Amino acid sequence: MFHELTVRAVRRETPDAVAISFDVPEALASEYAWKPGQYLTLRADVAGADTRRSYSIASMPGAPLTVGVKRVVDGVFSTFAQDLKPGDRIQVMPPEGRFCPRGEASVVLIAAGSGITPMVSIAAEALARGADVTLIYGNRDTGSIMFRDALDALKDRYVDRFTLVHILSREPQDVDLLNGRITGDKVLALGRAGAVDLTGADGVYLCGPGGMIDDVSAALTGVGVPEDRIHFERFYTEEAGPRPERSAAAEAAAQTGVAVEVVLDGARRSFRVEAQDDNVLDAAARAGLELPYSCKGGMCCTCRCMVAEGSAEMAVNYSLEPWELEAGFTLACQARPTSEKLVLDFDAA
């Protein structure tokens, strides 16, 4: 599932963020065809540990495959990635993710910090097909704005259809409404001021910290934006609390042990989940079987699979949407069996 790609270019976006582009060999071109809003999982041996992280694609349509990586405090991979240079080779999984525009005629994009990364390609694609786009983009100060040149270029090109609103938390701007952090109240105030049409938008896309997404989503539904028009992507949850305990059913199953079968790339493999395993992914790793994963935190969806037989609960879920839960999907990194036998199909679309 991973292929080794060559780093084509590294562009410094801010003092702590880079845009990394890859060369994709002709033979892999169809596998690495991407949609705006998707992400790549990168993998490298960092200080002796197999480390992988997901980063959103920030390419303009037709441009080289590019991701944005912002250094996070104590971030092992994001720090490592700052020093990548052209010619380096790195393991990359083909594009994944469903945070993709749906052909809407008007979209509102709301991003904080590195949450801008998928918005660059989403905005470019939507503008290119004639949509109206409003982007509300929050940062500390001007110096921490990622993809500023790309956004300015879009603004110049689509002056009538692209509205770009910068919100800065530590650099005063003349208009008071543009100061501070992105919150639900702030977004509604921007709507009242006429800077953005929230209820008229066909789709609202949010990317950033979980707290921002929850607050803004609640504010939007509170003013009548239908839930099915609100889409979000969260890659980190700074407010994640202690890991939930297993339910009684999951505890009982774990104590007796659960026979698990997985279907992956057409092959069937078996292993057991025992009391020592927090989730199916951990149990598979203990059995020497590598299942797809990236964040291990319920955020990226790389480990998404279908419960084909039996049942499982998730410790946390920050990425599967209600329809996916209804259809029977789960996240292997969070799945705890609640039945004696569990069959998970990773090939299910």
Ligand code: FES
């Ligand atoms: S590995 Fe990211 S959600 Fe499971």
